[in-house]
Amino acid sequence: MTGMRGTDSSFSGDAKDALARDIPASPHCRSALLAALSYYGSPDGISVVTRRNSIARLIRHLLLADMRGVEIDAHITGLADRRLRGATAFRLVLPVEFRHVPAKPTHKCDRIMELRGAFLACGSLAASVSGYHLEFVLRTRPQALRLAAIMRSLSAHPKLIERRARPVLYFKEFDAVADLLATIGAHAALLSLEDVRALRETKNRIHRLVNTEAANLDRTAAAAAHQSRTVALLESACGMGRLTPPLREIAELRQRFPDESLAELGNRCNPPISKPTVASRFAALNRLAASLGSEDKEHSKQAR
DSSP: OOOTTSSOOHHHHHHHHHHHHOOOSSHHHHHHHHHHHHHHHOSSSSEEEESOHHHHHHHHHHHHHHTTTSOOOOOOEEEEOTTSTTOEEEEEEOOGGGSSOOOOOOSHHHHHHHHHHHHHHHEEEEEETTEEEEEEEOSSHHHHHHHHHHHHHTTOOOEEEEETTEEEEEEOSHHHHHHHHHHHTOHHHHHHHHHHHHHHHHHHHHHHHHHHHHHHHHHHHHHHHHHHHHHHHHHHHTOGGGSOHHHHHHHHHHHHOTTOOHHHHHHHSSSOOOHHHHHHHHHHHHHHHHHHHHHHHHHHHHHO
């Protein structure tokens, strides 16, 4: 059984362990699940190999139940996984009856069991704040086409790519991943996926708020710097004494508190005034500074 680019993540492994404990009540559903595990999980058509002990035990249980009264070898053998140093794989030899391509399931519940078996055998699930990914790595293209058809019959529409000469069916959109997990009965994984999405959306919202606040602070600082320059210009050109009391009050407050916002300056006025009123007073100071600049230019022209 293959996982996504190496061993199953803890998220994927937990989902598989939970599903492996959920044994179908109906005999034909158990048979469909066993057939899927044999078909998608056998690298040689003779035995099933998995890296999860829970899945090996599930296959053994299903074999013993399906072949009741028939003596079979349902022994689980531990193997060294050559692809993963130090990891153990588990192998079960299939009875002859399961060493063939199973008939395509016609009942919906059997199609669901085949999809569940495919996930246990060759599926992999990853979810983090960076995104979601559910994929099935198949051995052959006929397997991929068959599984894709079953998915479409259950209203799931996978994308198909080829990776290292092997077909891969995958889903990346949250809703598609969630719907498929719900279909195969992976409810614990679905709840965990919802937790991941909630965390991801919360972090994104915090980032947006932080970015917005930073932009607001930048605009406030730029406006305050411009107002300070305007006040300095007026003071050097004509002195504060020529300003009206309201304009002189707000100009002096800006000199004393160069980093405060308009609302904060308004609260310092006597009596306090609103932010729009503070803005209108600075607009008046800007117009006065502009008029002084125009007068200076006119005087320069006349002097020439």
